[in-house]
Structures are given as structure tokens and as C-alpha cells.
Amino acid sequence: MTEPAYDFDLFVIGGGSGGVRAARIASMAGAKVAVAEEYRMGGTCVIRGCIPKKFMVYASTYGKSIEKSAGYGWSVGEVSYDHAKFMAGMNAEVDRLSAIYDRNLKSAGAEIFNDRAELVGAHTLRLVKSGKTVTAAKILIATGGRPWQPSAQELPGVEHTITSNEVFHMETLPKRMLIVGGGYIAVEFAHVFAGLGVEVTLVYRGDTVLRGFDEDVRVAVHEGLKESGVCVITGTVLERIEKREDGLCANMTNGHAVIADVVLMAVGREANTAGLGLEAAGVKLGQRGEVIVDEWSRTSAANIWAVGDVTDRVNLTPVAIREGHAFADTEFGGKPWCFDHADIPTAVFTQPEVGTVGISESEARKAHGAIDIYKTKFRPMKNMLNGDQTRTFMKLVVRQSDSRVLGVHIVGEDAAEMIQMAGIAVKMGATKDDFDRTCALHPSAAEEIVTMRTKWVPEVA
Secondary structure (H helix, E strand, O other), X not given: OOOOOOOEEEEEEOOOHHHHHHHHHHHHOXXXXXXXXXXXOXXXXXXXXXXXXXHHHHHHHHHHHHHHHHHHOOOOXXXXXXXXXXXXXXXHHHHHHHHHHXXXXXXXXXXXXXXXXXXXXXXXXXXXXXXXXXXXXXXXXXXXXXXXXXXOOOOOOHHHOEXXXXXXXXXXXXXXXXXXXXXXXXXXXXHHHHHOOOEEXXXXXXXXXXXXXXXXXXXXXXXXXXXOOXXXXXXXXXXXXXXXXXXXXXXXXXXXXXXXXXXXXXXXXEEOOOOOOOHHHOOOEOOOOOEOOOOOOEOOOOOEEEOHHHHOOOOOHHHHHHHHHHHHHHHHOOOOOOOOOOOOOEEEOOOOOEEXXXXXXXXXXXXXXXXXXXXXXXXXXXXXXXXXXXXXXXXXXXXXXXOEEEEEEEEOOOHHHHHHHHHHHHHHOOEHHHHHHOOOOOOOOHHHHHOOOOOOOOOOO
């Protein structure tokens, strides 16, 4: 397949989930492939995202589970948490997974460059550390995203803060932590550190966290933060941060200040495109630095594609994998297809967690007009003996015209596991009648998804 004019059929910049999947599929189809990764193989998800975060979520729930076990007859002695021991175990697993990514690429026949690759032309790349220049017939940009930080001019003292990258390298737990932001990263870490015994304050410029999610989900998560002991301050932003003997003093625009040992900025992410030389290759970027692509992941340059968070479409690991697979099948496997970004199941690992698929109630009303809402809130059977007052919330958004289920939203224990299965039904176009015909599995929390029969009617003021 290799054209004599180029060193490689495909050169992938970025060794994360999307880039690695594309490289493996293309290699197995017979292409000569290279992958350049400047940090560690595995990308954000494996190294500083989904995987280590989920381990931290697990770690933070054990203390509460031990306390609640008394309701089921268990008597437990003195309980303590060793953060250093946990971090060592977590990092060992991250190392193992990163090595698997590396090994799988090599097994597929791809060549790996542990280097930063930058474009100097449409077909030419320079490897920064080695100074080597290579050429490729086709190039895939899969460099992902990175935490966004305000400048020192925008937020004096920002240099004293950390981001979601550094949070995975904290050797000791702080006593007091301030988290800035209201997105999924902010609320997940607020629960994590509160569960580990840290005094957590969350500052968010809006009124309710998780902007973009269904309103009922947002309210449930917002209330859940406060129930978990997180001090939630809304309607304000940081004005400046001062380093003092007693800690970091975060001054807010509402006139108040919070003293913390660690300030975590979780105020958004941006496409990792700076300095890649994309302009030299004729690749157009959006206003936030994201690579502009069509439904086939093609960029404005004829021989360059992009997948994953760097395109800022749907920033989820499984989406990047599917986009990378579709690209490789289309360009090297003789099986053209593009990924459909509709009805993607999503989870937020708060405590309790969020699982959602499809569209929110407000989106449904705008797009479809007449809709029916079914929702329920109940205390799970598991909590009846342990004293936990946490309730599970479920909601179905249904189009009146044909009874199609447009959205399923769950806040509760194991919501992510439930929404993966519900996602199949929503993707297939299941109707509320299909849900109703499905026999409930009893006793389970999930059975409520198929037993909701009463339409919700909003209260009239």
C-alpha cells in the first residue's frame, strides 16, 4: 500500500484511545503506520482521566460503605485510609494499562515514536526531540484535550493552583480543598475528596452545576453535593489567589474569601492543538482551537483527519475510539462508515452517579413540541437498613406523537451500569410501550425504568 514518495501510509499524532484504535485497525489492514506520543501511551483516559479518576471514586466510597455496613450487622474496628498506599496501587495499574497500549500497537505492526510530532507541511512531520523528519501519505490528529486555565492577568495567583492533570499526583491529602467549576470534573472530584475526609468547597459561577444536562439531573446532583458535606458557593468567580502562611486565600467577586491548602481549577478543557503546525498544513481551527472536521473526520486539508477531543465534538473516550475505528475502516479497510454522534450514553461519577442517554426535557420540548414526562424518586431497598437517606431519581422523556423514548436520565447508585443497557433501547428507537411491555426484574432499582406508568404533571403556581 505504501507510496514510494512517503515513509508511512499513515502517521498518527497522539497515542490516546482514538489514535491507538485507528493505528491498530489501519496496521491490521496492511498499512505502514507510525504513532508519535510525547508523554505516555494511553492518553488522557488512561493516564490522567477516566481510569485513575474511577479508581479515586472507588477509594472515596469505601469509608461510607464501611459506616453503613453496621445496619447490616457488621461491626468494624478502627478505620483508616492510607493515601500513599492507594496512589501507589493506582499508578501501578495505570502503568500496566499504558504498557498494554504500547504492546498492542507494536503487535499490530505499528512503529512508535516517543516524541512530539509537529507538522511542517501537508505530508511532512518533524519529531522534536530527535530532530528527525518523516513523511506520510495520510495524517491523523488525535492529540486530545487539556485543562484550560485563565491567565495570570485574568486571575492573579493562578500559578498557585492545580488542574485535573496534577490532581493524580498528590502524594498527601490536603485538609482543605477549593474546587472551582461546575462541570463533571469539578463535581466528581468534589465528591471524591469529600469522601476521603477532605473539607471541600465548590465555587461555581452559575446557579446549578452540570450545565447542559437535564434540569432535574442538575438539581439532584447539586443537592447531592451539599448532602455529602461539600460547601457549594454559586453565582461568583475567583478574583485573585494569595499565598499566605495559613494557606491559599481565594478571594471571590462576591466579597467573600476561602482559605484552602489546595485550589483545583476545573473550569473547562480545550483542544490540544497549540504548536502542532496545523496552519502550515492547511488545517483550519475553530474559535476555541479545535480542529474543524466533517462527519468523516476529514479536516480542511485533503490528506489530514482528526478524531477525539481535539475536534471538540463529543469529548468521551468511547466516542474517540469509534471515530478512530471508522476512519481506519474507511481509509484503509475498504469498509466506509462514519460514527453517529446521536444518543450516546454518558455517566458522571458523582455519588450517587449520573447516567443519561438521549436528550433532556428542555431540548425535547424545543425540538419536538408535545412530550410526556415520566419520573420517580425513591429510596433504594439497599438503604432501608443502613440509615442512608440517599434517593434514586429516574426520568423518561417521551415524544407524544409516536411514544418514542427520547431520553433516559438516572441519578442513583449504579446509574452508569443501567444507562448502558437503556442506551441500546434508545438507540434502537424504542417506545414507551416497548418499555412497558418489558417485564420488571425484581427486586432491583433498575426495574423502575420499566414500571413508570403515571405521566408527570407540573404543579400550577
